[in-house]
Amino acid sequence: MAQGIPSGASGPGSTIRAVAQLSPDRILALHDAGAGLDGTERVLLALSIHQPGGEANVPLGIRDRILLDMYRVTFGSVIDAVATCSACALQMDVPLDAATLVVEAKPDASPQILVDDWSILVRPLDTADLIRAALCQDRTAAALTLAHAAIVSATCEGKAVAPDGLPPAIARAAEEAVMALDPMAETVVDVACPACGSVTPLGFDVGAFLWRAIDQAACGLLDDVATLARRYGWSERDVLAMSPHRRLHYLAAAE
Template sequence: MQCLSADQILQVWELGQTQHPIDRALTLLGFALPDRSRQALSRLSIGQRDALLLRLRQRMFGEAMESFAVCPSCGESLEFTLKATELRLVEPSLAEPPAYEWSIADYTLTVTLPTSQDLAAVVDCSDLATAQATLTQRCIQQVSCAGVAIAPHSLPDAVLQQLAQQMADSDPQAELGLDLTCPACQSDWQVVFDIATFFWTELSVQAKRLLREVHRLARSYGWREADILAMSAMRRQFYLDLVDA
């Protein structure tokens, strides 16, 4: 896994402008893992994807992640620092995710965990319940009852619910809940932390900062964009300080 250069940060940011968040995450990982095809990355489970994104984010921007939330009870703004290593529940892996064989009630199911491809297939669903149901159905490779194969859509709701829970438990990195307590009113609540959105927001800030730096240096010195971006951040900053002096 390689950190993105200044030029690559701008490329990812530019490509991502017209992409769905699911595709942005793959674009980002594609630059960091150039020997992996987009197709292969899209077959990683969401938890694997997020563990890789967390590792990349840590390498590029460090361990501390400044976050904020708004208390749903009193509206107080809460700022807090997350640590990338503490958020990473599983080791990043590029291995093809396994198929699980689970027995639930009288049924034997062969199941894979949701991937970026599966998420992309349900983005157009009209509501969350339909999306979740479709996602679960997509992940069922085979199902049988007393040795006889049956169609996944004929499974009882109770079995599907238990299956969805088992899938979530098997990919804990895919949905990361944070327990928060409001310092003003002491109420507790939970938020879902999404590394893909968090990282993209940071990358966008970084991209715009780089563009402003290019603008100032190009205007002052007449240097080419490619040459300015190829400099180390330290050297760019040194020249920027001179421009301001």
């Protein structure tokens, strides 16, 4: 099953090609290939299924939109997250609806900023930018690396200006323009505590949730194969070729 998803992250009116459901074979292949990889490498591996070549240069919002839809069409629309209240430390189960996490770019979002004598051209950040920022010695340097990466060019009265030479107000305008172009680049969900009423921001990492689901599904599939192989002598290929409904029937009969 495939699901088309519109996206404004790369500009008004743009669309993302339909994302296909992960088959049992694909889930096991990802599980094997992802063993030993870090989170960023796993994200790029999953993205390569849908967008082979240049995965690291896909804008972050589009990247996460693809991964979110991959999760939804394969594992369902509900994502079970956990948050800890920042005020009373209560651990909260937070079921998230994938549809509510989708944020469209504003129709008037533009990569160009014109303020007084300033002209700034910006672009959305991508995974390659995050990888470079992760190599920095501290968070301040990493933040500067990302801010500079988002600025394609800057001029004042027609003269080129380096990214670190922007006045604070212009730098903030550039940051806001990047966020407007790619609003899903960073997803934060406000969670209200049922005990004390305090609101805790929960950063949502769709890549981490997708891979947790892939790993859990892969382990379940391997257990099914082992059970049916012992009971009936079937090969892994035979078991994975069955529909989930038929496989469950045989598992019940094998008990």
